[in-house]
Amino acid sequence: MSRIIAIANQKGGVGKTTTTINLGIGLARAGKKVCLIDLDPQGNTTQGLGFNPDELEVTISTVLDKIIDKDYKICKDYGILKLAEGVDIVPSNIELSAMEMKLISVYIGREKILSTYLEMIKESYDYVLIDCKPSLDIITLNALTAADSVLIPVQAQYYSAKGLEQLLSTITQVVVSGLNSRLKIDGILFTLVNDRTCSFKLVSEVIREAYGQNIHIYANYIPRSVKAEEAPAAGMSIYRYDDKGTVSEAYVRFTDEFLRQEGMA
Numbered sequence: 610m611s612r613i614i615a616i617a618n619q620k621g622g623v624g625k626t627t628t629t630i631n632l633g634i635g636l637a638r639a640g641k642k643v644c645l646i647d648l649d650p651q652g653n654t655t656q657g658l659g660f661n662p663d664e665l666e667v668t669i670s671t672v673l674d675k676i677i678d679k680d681y682k683i684c685k686d687y688g689i690l691k692l693a694e695g696v697d698i699v700p701s702n703i704e705l706s707a708m709e710m711k712l713i714s715v716y717i718g719r720e721k722i723l724s725t726y727l728e729m730i731k732e733s734y735d736y737v738l739i740d741c742k743p744s745l746d747i748i749t750l751n752a753l754t755a756a757d758s759v760l761i762p763v764q765a766q767y768y769s770a771k772g773l774e775q776l777l778s779t780i781t782q783v784v785v786s787g788l789n790s791r792l793k794i795d796g797i798l799f800t801l802v803n804d805r806t807c808s809f810k811l812v813s814e815v816i817r818e819a820y821g822q823n824i825h826i827y828a829n830y831i832p833r834s835v836k837a838e839e840a841p842a843a844g845m846s847i848y849r850y851d852d853k854g855t856v857s858e859a860y861v862r863f864t865d866e867f868l869r870q871e872g873m874a
């Protein structure tokens with residue numbers, strides 16, 4: 610059975626893309642069939658895996674355009690790129706910005722366009738991971754409507770808890786409104802952690818106290834490292850760029866924890 614997971618947080622720069630890439634490849638290394646959907650006009654997942662977004666003719670925008678125009682004849686692998694590291698990706702580029710206006714103008718079912726597409730391809734995969742953009746607009750709403758669950762990367766910083774409130778309220782609205790009543794929260798993953806400062810301890814305690822009763826907080830967290838900062842510019846996953854580094858090891862452990870939690874679900 611395939612699972613669709615939105616990696617979301619409207620706060621920018623919290624590790625959504627890095628987590629999409631490295632959890633995705635981690636799952637592929639564990640033998641799972643994985644497709645990454647780059648749902649951000651910044652195209653960072655696309656770029657971070659070595660593609661030049663500006664050179665791509667077929668992207669997630671082209672795909673969504675066809676669905677909006679009810680051109681359902683696109684074949685299953687239309688627009689999907691295959692990577693040596695064992696994951697597939699539906700790439701993105703700046704054209705996705707224009708899609709926001711087009712989606713808004715759809716008369717009925719504007720939140721369900723991505724879902725319609727993923728229904729067509731999801732059976733080929735164990736996991737479809739959606740890298741969301743840093744906003745809660747109609748494009749991200751499409752991700753939340755299509756997903757079975759949301760994974761929330763949170764940077765352990767003083768202001769993180771505030772932004773979480775808005776995201777959680779949007780998730781609740783998606784469920785209560787019936788747009789996607791099966792939507793669950795997988796958990797909160799702390800990212801970009803500098804564990805030599807006390808702010809991580811403080812912020813993680815605040816978030817644990819505020820949300821820990823209702824939301825799973827992963828035991829593993831992702832530390833900050835210079836290599837992880839450099840990897841996207843090299844167009845490589847952390848496993849390829851710095852296989853023995855702290856961030857690579859953290860994503861391996863987190864992938865294990867994620868899979869263990871899946872087993873219990």
Ligand SMILES: Nc1ncnc2c1ncn2[C@@H]1O[C@H](COP(=O)(O)OP(=O)(O)OP(=O)(O)O)[C@@H](O)[C@H]1O
Nearest residue numbers: 620621622623624625626627743832833834837838
């Ligand atoms: N563990 C880490 N250590 C150091 N730098 C990191 C780490 N994880 C991510 N980064 C860097 O931090 C920046 C933000 O990460 P990332 O792009 O994954 O966040 P994002 O939430 O997807 O951002 P956006 O909201 O813009 O889409 C990037 O430059 C990335 O290379």
Ligand SMILES: [Mg+2]
Nearest residue numbers: 625626649653
């Ligand atoms: Mg990103």
